[in-house]
Amino acid sequence: MSVGSLKFLILGRTILREKGSSGLQLFVDQDCLNSAFQEYGISKGSTAFPDLGPFLGQTLSEEPISAEAHSKSRRVLGRLSWLAQTRQDILILIAMLSTGQSCPKPGHEKALRAVLRFMLLHMKMSQKFPSPGLEDLSEKDIGLEVYSDAGFAPMQATQRRSTTGCVIVFRRVVLKCFSRHQASVTLSPCEAELVAIQAAVQEARCHNRFNEVMFTVAFCRQFPFQFHSETIWIFNFLAGRMPLNCALNTVGTFGRGNQVLLR
DSSP states (O other): OOOOOEEEEETTEEEEEOTTOOOEEEEEOTTTTHHHHHHTTOOSOOOSOOOOHHHHHHGGGOOOOOHHHHHHHHHHHHHHHHHHTTOGGGHHHHHHHGGGSSSOOHHHHHHHHHHHHHHHTOOOEEEEESOTTOOSOOGGGSSEEEEEEEEOSOOGGGTTOOEEEEEEEETTEEEEEEEEEOSSOOSSHHHHHHHHHHHHHHHHHHHHHHHHHHHOHHHHHHSOOEEEESOHHHHHHHTTTSOOEEEEOOGGGTTTTTEEEOO
């Protein structure tokens, strides 16, 4: 049966179904950052994913920027944060930029410009559900999968706070992913991994509860969620302590798995 086209706007996001396709695309308008490009005079883009570490490192010896520049940076960062809700690939950039939100310095401003140069050439992106090539799913693909990782105390400019990364997948479609600084300073890579696992499990339990409501409890018991990590000693430590069906893998496995370029 042929499926008609569908397109509607909700809360600034466009949901699109092309004619003849059973999948959906979710994206934010490609012009949503035009005012930010104009404010910072960004006319030339960059194809390379920006490395913000050197810029943030400069902030250790810098004075805060002016109140006017501060207001402008907060305004643009807000637009980027809104866009990031449908762009998992820039979540880590937003997390790093946000460390200077309360008292930005010239290094934070340079980092923001680097992100805007990257975004200038990478606005034609959308999320596609289900992921391309995974339209036909078997029963083994139905369950919830959780991928977790942590970066231990990566930068002095962020007060040596570790970072948590998580990807939550349902029926091979990325439901949610996040990259954020951990609230407190961890004293070892093991502790950073445990904090990341805690955050990932909290999110997974929430999504699993939603699945129980949507697909019945029996369904969720038949397909328990799986937890994936690249750190084998974490699983040895947690053996018998967490009711999870665990497997070893890395967060990087999915990456931009369900993101496609817009025409």
